[in-house]
Amino acid sequence: MILRRSARWLDDRLGAASVARTSLSKVFPDHWSFMLGEIALYCFVTLVLTGVFLTFFFEPGTNDVVYHGAYAPLDGARVSAAYASSVRLSFDVRTGLLMRQVHHWAALVFLAAIVVHLCRIFFTGAFRRPRELNWLIGVSMLALSLFNGFSGYSLPDDLLSGVGLRIAYSITLSIPVVGSWLAFLVFGGEFPADQIIHRLFVVHILLVPGLLVGLLAAHIGILVRQKHSQFPGPGRTEHNVVGSKLWPTYATRSTALFCAILAVLLALGGFAQINPIWLYGPFEPSQVSSPAQPDWYIGWVEGALRMYPPWEFRVFGRLVPNPFVPAVLVPGVTFLALYLWPFLEQWLTRDRDAHQLLDRPRDHPVRCAAGAGTLAFYGLLLATASNDVVARLTRVPVASLTWAGRVILLVGPPVAAAATYVVVRALRDSGAEGVLQVSFGQLVAAVRATGRRRPGRGARGQGRRRRPATIAGGSEDR
Amino acid sequence: MTRPDADGRDAGVPAGRRPGAPEGEAGRPVRVRPPRPERRIAAAFGLTAAAAIGFAAVYWQGGQTQLEGVLLAVAFAGLAYGLGAWSARLMPQGPFVEEHEPFGSSRRQRAAFAAEFEEDVQAISRRRFLGRALVLAVGALGAALLFPLRSLGPRPGRALYQTPWRAGAQAVTADGRPVRAADLAVGSVLTVFPAGHVEAGDSAALLIRVDADVLRPAPERAGWSPQGLVAHSKLCTHAGCPVGLYEQGSNLLFCPCHQSVFDLLDRARPISGPAARPLPQLPIEITADGYVRARGDFEGPVGPGFWSRPP
16 A cells, blocks of 8 residues: 555656566576676675675774784784774674675675676677677776775785785886886885875775776666577577566565575675784785785786796886786786677677577687687686695695796697687587587597588678577668 | 466566467476475575574674674575575566567667757857867866876885985894894894884895805905895895795795795895896995994895886
8 A cells, every 4th residue: 555655656756657667577587697697796785785884993094003902912012003993893893703704705706706707798609799888898897896806905904915015016116107106106105105005995995886886887777778688499589588577586586696695605704714814914014924825816917927937128228027017918918808809709700790699608619719718828827826835735846836837828728728619619510418428529520620611601600690680780671 | 497387377467478388398397396385485584583583692692703604694595595485486487578679770760860960060060169179178177187196196206216224224123123243143034124214115124144155245245245144135026025035055035925036145136936136235244343234225226126227
């Protein structure tokens, strides 16, 4: 009764009934892989909720204070306000440690969900027209999330993250021409300048989350406007979406997913200790902890820094320091390639049609090979970021591991790409159900067929064009 | 994932409609569902309520991280199960179908828009001079508004080229205690700072005593390392991490961040890892009363490289 009356009140003022009717019956495909993006979304919500709680207790200052509180080993120690308040909110604020650990775990899962979501979009060709815009927005959100993860774990001013900040400063310094100025402007002077924790705090809790919210709104808005893509199947065409309606089934299922994610994050935050800053100790510019690894999503940059040979060169007599290539150029090229991929693929395949039906990954051996090679490269970089830990465990000298890592980094990705190409090509040509059903003979046939076009196919891209075009593609005829 | 459903609830769905028995699905066996999922769902919600009350009680009693975590996790897991089962078992199941509306406006709409827009643009572009003046104004304003960025930090100036070490600066430990040459036995290491600048980020130096016989300094560095005492910058020349590990037997220095290795006996030259330049040496001397002090600043800029760093 009240519901109906307030609905009428709203409709009289907004005329929202018909919009609400269509949006509530928006159809979502039922395949599980469409929920990967939702995992990221709900991790973001968790991050905002726990993060707001943390801001009430965190003090972003580098001024010295004396810690007094429940953590006895540090009681009476002179540490920075940021470090003291981080320890205090862990031990002296009820549920503080749970909130902090859930926040950190949520960040790790958030980035992981984004990366897996990106892989799904990539391997199924969901980035093709008309969804290039959402690909660009998604890649931007990945970059921002990486940055916000780094800025977040740098806030407590502990020894581990402090050294991480110092590396970030050195990386900034390594940029040709403007490096020194840029580093001094960003950090507020020569490292360790007093400003950086406070600045990172503003960036971490206001600037980047604000941008993320805006991009997220655009991401979802475009998704609603364009409707979902879907896997091919009975009754599914280039002109429709088949699945569950938003209300009530999908909304309930999605809420269940949110609750499940919260359950996992809370269990992790309650039981799995993460970033115990009280064990690392406060940051001192002349000290360092060992072994030192960043959060997993920064690991590839760390690995690149470790593996890059001791090369420095001079341009016009000026120095291009060693970190520039592995820590500025490699990430720069990475994101440039990510941004450009949809257009690169359009250019290579000459397929400019709109697609609502997704590819099976096997439909595109070259795309799969490119993806697998890229994933192998970054996975190996991440692995090499732990060469000191591996050296400690295996008692192999770390210098040998570094050399082995360099070789594997050069050889591994091309091998992974070639192997993927052959397997995917065999899958496609044989029509086998899965990888395990592919026979050796079919693999050999795929190797032989490499370079040749798909049998029964005319010019490149013809096969795709035969599919009925929809959206935009058909508009010229009307 | 799509589940065929026979019992036509939710007639009169506005945009979503059922496809007339999609091909290939008719033959699939309808999954037999256990009766009365309501009981289990209600039990899950009951579990949530109980765990929530448990959490509140634990909090009230002063809190305990693991208990709080597990109780909240159970509470949300109960909700997740209940809602998931409710949605899968008791709510209208698809497949529903929604048609894509064509994007890209019709030719007539596009033409109408273009005509209208161009008309307006022409009205503006007739005043070409005003347009250019506006571009100038906005450009100047935009450039001017970049100036406040300069407030963010000081001019780099000479900061990267020098450290607080000066000729005569006393070497002290992190807690400010002056260092005597006799404090260090052969094979021991100490992080030292110039007196009064313990907090500076670029001043940390490694003071190491090696066997005076194995130390063969280059002629131009003779006298920089009295009695086998050598001092080098502690900042790695790769990414600026403190070079924290010293191996006595081999006289090697290790950076724990990216595994650069420096040979102390050979001007702290890098022999492995990504570092490309040696750790700059600090010329030191021993005063008459046995204290260690600097004979000047490091031989060159310390820490990571930068564009204008001299060779």
